[in-house]
Amino acid sequence: MQPAAGTLHVVATPIGNLADLSPRALDTLRAVDAICAEDTRHTRRLLAHFGVDRPLLALHEHNEAEVAARLVARLAAGESLALVSDAGTPLVSDPGFRLVSAAREAGIRVSPVPGPSAIIAALSVAGLPSDRFTFEGFLPAKASARRERLASLAGETRTLVFYESSHRIADALVDCVAAFGAERPAVLARELTKLFETVLDGRLGELQAAVEADANQRKGEFVLLVGGVGDDAEAKVVQGRLLYSKLAAHLPPSTAAKLAAEISGAPRKELYGG
Ligand code: SAM
Numbered sequence: 001m002q003p004a005a006g007t008l009h010v011v012a013t014p015i016g017n018l019a020d021l022s023p024r025a026l027d028t029l030r031a032v033d034a035i036c037a038e039d040t041r042h043t044r045r046l047l048a049h050f051g052v053d054r055p056l057l058a059l060h061e062h063n064e065a066e067v068a069a070r071l072v073a074r075l076a077a078g079e080s081l082a083l084v085s086d087a088g089t090p091l092v093s094d095p096g097f098r099l100v101s102a103a104r105e106a107g108i109r110v111s112p113v114p115g116p117s118a119i120i121a122a123l124s125v126a127g128l129p130s131d132r133f134t135f136e137g138f139l140p141a142k143a144s145a146r147r148e149r150l151a152s153l154a155g156e157t158r159t160l161v162f163y164e165s166s167h168r169i170a171d172a173l174v175d176c177v178a179a180f181g182a183e184r185p186a187v188l189a190r191e192l193t194k195l196f197e198t199v200l201d202g203r204l205g206e207l208q209a210a211v212e213a214d215a216n217q218r219k220g221e222f223v224l225l226v227g228g229v230g231d232d233a234e235a236k237v238v239q240g241r242l243l244y245s246k247l248a249a250h251l252p253p254s255t256a257a258k259l260a261a262e263i264s265g266a267p268r269k270e271l272y273g274g
Contacts, residue, residue, distance in 0.1 A: 005078040008071075008103045010096065012089040012115030015221075016193035018049055025113045026050055033079040036071060038086045038095050059083070061095050068102040075108045082113075089117040093137045093163050119161050122189035122223035125199055126159075129227070133159040139172055146172065150179035155239035157228040164222040173208040176226060180204060185227035191220040233266075240266030 009028050014020040029035060029052050036059040037043035043056060059067055075081060085094035103110050123130050136153070139146045139162055153160055164172050169188075176186070182205025190198045198217070200207055204226065211217045229235040240260045247256035253272070261268035 005080055006075050007080050007109045007111055008075055008100070009080065009082045009111050009113055010090050010100065011082045011084050011113040012117065013043075013046060013084050013087060014193065015088045015116045015118050015121065016191065016197075018046070020116050020193060021046075021050065022113065022115050025115055026052070028113050029054065029082055029084075031080070032082040033074075035082045035084060036067075036099065037084050038090075042086050043084055054082075057081075059095055059099060064095050064098045068099045071099055072102050072106045072108060075103060076106060087116075087118075089115065092117050092119065116193070118163065118189075118192060118221070118223050121192045122187070122199075122225060123159070123161060126187040126189065126225045127201060128159045128185060128187060128225050130159060132157075133161055135161045138163050138165075139168070139175075141168065143171065143175070147175050147179065150175055151242060154179050154242050155229060155235045157230075157232075157235050159228055160226040162224045162226075164224050166219055166221070169218055169222050169224070170208075170211055172224065173204070173211055176224070177204050177208050180226060182206075182208075184229075187225040188217075189223040189225070190217065192223070194220070196220060236264050236266040237270045240264030240271045244271040 009032060011025050011028055013025065029047065032054060034055040034057050035043065036057045038060050040056040040058050047054070057067070057071070059071070071081060083090050083096050083099060085096065088094070090096035091100060100110055119135055123133060134156060140149055162172070182203060184204045186202065186204045186207050188200045188207050188211070190196070196219070200210055200217070229238050243264055244256050244260035247259055251259070257268050257271045260266070260271050
């Protein structure tokens with residue numbers, strides 16, 4: 001295979017199981033002039049496993065802005081480059097956005113070699129509605145910002161998908177229960193395609209308790225999926241209660257409830273005590 005001159009190939013790599021590298025991804029990595037990688041040592045190990053020997057260029061969040069212009073110049077001069085990240089699909093909570101947008105702006109051909117991504121892998125096995133979903137990436141690390149983000153999502157009707165790390169999964173689940181309620185259906189997909197793959201499903205409260213009770217369930221990499229609020233009426237009540245709790249901090253309860261009911265469309269009597 002001879003990759004087209006001057007093309008940036010955006011190549012997905014495994015999220016755990018190396019056998020998930022596609023034959024076309026392998027062909028592309030073998031054939032390009034150089035491979036831009038988030039962590040060159042990590043990618044070198046992947047390439048060594050497959051016997052690929054191509055020059056590696058570091059492209060990570062700290063140097064991307066500066067390196068992108070140089071890479072676009074190389075592409076414009078006719079080189080073919082591949083972009084990979086440490087795992088899964090580049091640009092999905094990973095570097096590459098600046099390079100891809102700079103390449104597009106310069107009229108360079110950007111071509112995908114699709115493959116693994118934790119979000120799609122998790123969604124495909126979760127059993128939650130997947131016709132519409134919203135990918136929220138990583139939640140903020142700071143507790144106050146995380147709670148605010150979750151509160152703003154409480155009325156979302158689509159399935160919510162979050163990436164989470166082992167350090168924060170327990171806290172994130174506690175905050176999800178507070179924001180969405182213990183009864184919301186949820187799925188926690190851990191270590192997908194790896195030795196300790198586990199997919200827990202149930203209610204948010206049950207998942208939170210399971211993770212709290214078993215330290216093993218806090219190890220590894222996670223995708224957390226939370227079902228959206230059931231129907232429009234339920235969504236309005238969730239939104240109305242959220243509004244009420246904010247307004248009641250500044251207004252008499254009856255005024256807060258009247259305004260929250262008006263804005264959200266939820267029945268006023270449903271908003272007290274929510
Ligand atoms: N670009 C990657 C993709 O396409 O999925 C995601 C990169 S992001 C920096 C890493 C996060 O993805 C992890 O913290 C975790 O939330 C999720 N993740 C990656 N691999 C995973 C796996 N094997 N099982 C579950 N989640 C995973």
